[in-house]
Amino acid sequence: MTVIATENLSKRFPRVTALDGLTLDIGPGVTGLVGANGAGKSTLIKILLGLSPASEGSATVLGLDVAAGSDTAASIRERVGYMPEHDCLPPDVSATEFVVHMARMSGLPATAARERTADTLRHVGLYEERYRPIGGYSTGMKQRVKLAQALVHDPQLVFLDEPTNGLDPVGRDDMLGLIRRVHADFGISVLVTSHLLGELERTCDHVVVIDGGRLLRSSSTSDFTQSTATLAVEVTDTDAHPDGTATLRKALAGAGLGITADGRLLYVEAEGDDTYDVVRDAVAGLGLGLVRMEQRRHRIAEIFRDDDTLPASTPTTTSTTASTSATDPAGSPHAH
Amino acid sequence: MPTDAPATGSSGSSGNAAQAPAATDVIHDIGYRHYDGPRLGRGYARRSLFTQSLRAAYGLGRSAKSKVPPALLFGIMCLVALIIVAVAVGTGMDELPLDYTDYAIYLQPVIFLFIAAQAPVSVSRDLRFRTVPLYFSRPVERLDYVSAKYAAMASALFVLTATPLLVLYVGALLAKLDFTDQTKGFAQALVSAALLSLLFAGIGLAIAALTPRRGFGVAAVIAAFTVPFGAVSALQGIAWEQDNLGAIGWFALFSPIGLIDNVQSTFLGATPATASPEPVDPSTAAGTVALLVALAVAAGCFLFLLRRYRKAGL
Structure with a gap:
């Protein structure tokens, strides 16, 4: 209609x-x-x-x-x-x-x-x-x-x-x-x-x-902001894992998830509902404290940006770029 | 018992279903209800706008402060008529001390003040607060808006000018003055009052619609009525001095009240109120032209208002 x-x-x-x-x-x-x-x-x-x-x-x-x-x-x-x-x-x-x-x-x-x-x-x-x-x-x-x-x-x-x-x-x-x-x-x-x-x-x-x-x-906003939802995850450090963020990052990458990091925040490509379970289990398995795990939508502004010409300087933009290559879990281009 | 969950619980058209008989003393959020009653369209909206504007001209439906000026002016108009009637009855006169048609001429300052105070209320507010687009985004159209506002202001003026005439008439009949004479005079004065209302409403609204500032509007409307009146009176005085009596009636064409005076002196048996030591009847030609000019000015003001709102609506 x-x-x-x-x-x-x-x-x-x-x-x-x-x-x-x-x-x-x-x-x-x-x-x-x-x-x-x-x-x-x-x-x-x-x-x-x-x-x-x-x-x-x-x-x-x-x-x-x-x-x-x-x-x-x-x-x-x-x-x-x-x-x-x-x-x-x-x-x-x-x-x-x-x-x-x-x-x-x-x-x-x-x-x-x-x-x-x-x-x-x-x-x-x-x-x-x-x-x-x-x-x-x-x-x-x-x-x-x-x-x-x-x-x-x-x-x-x-x-x-x-x-x-x-x-x-x-x-x-x-x-x-x-x-x-x-x-x-x-x-x-x-x-x-x-x-x-x-x-x-x-x-x-x-x-x-x-x-x-x-x-x-x-465009439909859901096309862009829901199908490529990202999880923002923040964890604490423990004695066993002095750099909890890096440890979790390694674990999640091992589980086949696309990840980018921004300081203490990890952005995880949410491929479906089980992504939440994978993150939860990984955090629990490592004994880390989960500070936050929240859905981070893409900004509409990015949708209208020409992805090819812009360097992926911000984490959210990175995710947009990554969404084209999300099938390649290890191929997260901005590891550091 | 109906739930008082917030309206987010009911989605879309299910609003009516959520409407359950509520227990007393409890306010329930019954969700959004759709309206499926009648929508009465343009004609109804125009009539509603007319009624609202007419009431507003007398401060009804507005703040107490806005009721004072129109009530005061209306009171003066009627009070003078009451005094005249009282004197006539008390002293046992066999006719009223003045003609019905003279009344509006004698009390013209009150009429000027009324139109000057109320025309800006009717149109300047909508322009100043930019309410006009809200009307035109509804079934109301430009013609509906302008005709409702015009008719309301003309009616308000007719109420102002005809009510004291009614007081005089009723008083005269109670004093058992000659029925035929009184009725004829009353009817003639009503026709004159109607023409005056139409003309003054047009001039007042057109000037008020020029400025969104109410203060300017009031001053400009007063000036539009008093300045020509003063100028015409001066010219008529000079014409009398120079013994050019024919010119007196023609000069009257240049002031709103002069137009009315000419028309009622020519066609409605009134005594002319020219600015001369003795009344000078206008020629029939001057009276006819005055009638045409009055109607043309009223129509011109109406068309001007239509034009004015073509821009203001957007």
Whole structure:
């Protein structure tokens, strides 16, 4: 099933080409739309909302053609939600009043608008403060209100334009977790934009990278970050093994696992569930203390890097490079 | 007993299944519920926006502080009418001390203040806080937004100008003044009030929509009504001095209240309120042109607002 499809979509302004022959096919789930500022992310969203006509090409949202006239556009907008990048909240009304009003603007009857507002504000994590004027909210709370107004009419798809903008690291994590829930728990597909690639890796099922209005890459995040999962292992030294790390490294290499080292951390290629058992048994067999054993995903950034031209200087990059030769257990190229 | 596990427990569309009768005194997280009720579309959204904007013009649904200016101005409009009625009844007059059509002319400063204070509230806030894109990402379209805002402001002004007329009319009937005369005067003044509301709402909103800053908006709207009025009054005074009575009616075309005055003097049996020692009736031509200009200005303001939001929506 396709949620958003574009075919050779272009948007030209008198001096700038914002989109240049963009062809996309986006399915349900959380999709990250990544690009530098000015890459055409917001332009794409506006075309998909039917707010701005495309210069060329076509686009469908939830199976409806965005250029099919105002009735179709209205029924698209009835079924999608939009959270703009910029501030859009009046400071002198409460979150409840504001979201109720926006629900009615989406066509919800008054009673339903109130019920949905209460539900949605609770889901985004606004409780007693929802009765206070928005002007007194923190940035994180304002972002939640913006998200709530995009969800209040129970859309099938939401466009979130830079939802983590201006948030501190904790707020960023909260927002990303919330976005994940929008799909996982609410069953609403999400198109989320960011100019930060790394931030989308935990959140998105699929990442689309555009640059200068062109499609750079469209990939499933799981393809890259799960199939080549790496374990980070750290162990203590013991009297019997003064350099526990080196000892374990030798033992694991002997067990046929691809390993790289970074100081006290060992990165083990996880080839399957039994890799965990092998590591555990090896550590126990040597009598070492296991400080940590955790899954280390690859960074999306690496996916879009040209592997051939970059030296494998960081451990995670090493793993990416190694994944091509993971079948050769002893061939870990960066032993030292 | 329903579990109060976090909503992560219920996935996707199973939300409704998690909705179980809850015991009293306990708040249960019932997970996400989908909405499958009616979606009433554009027409409903437009009507809701109209109602909300009309209420907001009188501070209803807004903070207590925002209720003060419109309530005060509305109070003044009605209080003056009440006093007039009281005097008329108390002294046993056989007609009201002023024509219905004169009322808006005498109390024009109050109307100016109302439109100056409330037009920016209606449009500048959405522009300033950039709420406009939230409307246009919904079924509401530009035409819906502008017509709802325009109709709401015109209705708010009509309420402001017609309510005191109603007070006068009811008072006059209670004082057993001549029913036919009173009804005719009241009806004529209502028509005039409707035209005034339409014209003033357009001018006020168009000017307010130019600036996202509310303070500028208020000042600019006041200036747009008072400066032409002052200038036209001065010109009319000069014309009277020079005995050029025909020009007086034509000068009135250059101020909003002058347009209304010309129209109601020509078509609605009002006494002209020109800035001259004695009322000077405008020529029928000047009255007709005034009517056309008033309608054209109102339509122009509407089109301007449509244009204004073409950019602001993005």
